[in-house]
Amino acid sequence: xxxxxxxxxxxxxxxxxxxxxxxxxxxxxxxxxxxxxxxxxxxxxxxxxxxxxxxxxxxxxxxxxxxxxxxxxxxxxxxxxxxxxxxxxxxxxxxxxxxxxxxxxxxxxxxxxxxx
Numbered sequence: 001x002x003x004x005x006x007x008x009x010x011x012x013x014x015x016x017x018x019x020x021x022x023x024x025x026x027x028x029x030x031x032x033x034x035x036x037x038x039x040x041x042x043x044x045x046x047x048x049x050x051x052x053x054x055x056x057x058x059x060x061x062x063x064x065x066x067x068x069x070x071x072x073x074x075x076x077x078x079x080x081x082x083x084x085x086x087x088x089x090x091x092x093x094x095x096x097x098x099x100x101x102x103x104x105x106x107x108x109x110x111x112x113x114x115x116x
Contacts, residue, residue, distance in 0.1 A: 015040055055084040
């Protein structure tokens with residue numbers, strides 16, 4: 001926590017809220033010869049939120065910081081940086097000026113049959 005600049009009460013509050021909303025869960029562990037401790041691991045909703053958080057981090061590092069950010073997401077397998085890139089269902093990388101918006105099925109007009 002020292003490296004983040006956040007106080008223990010702030011971190012504790014955020015972890016409590018993330019646990020309550022199902023983003024993370026507590027897991028007990030114990031290193032050999034050490035006291036039992038707790039760690040937090042991401043639940044499925046928290047894992048699925050990662051790309052959105054990485055995209056915001058990417059944007060902030062690019063536009064709000066001359067030196068980049070304090071942390072960077074990397075691929076655990078090879079150590080290379082992870083980039084969030086918009087892509088369509090057909091596999092095309094989509095540039096910001098190519099993004100459109102379409103109504104979802106949620107907004108399809110209901111078909112109402114009237115006797116008649």
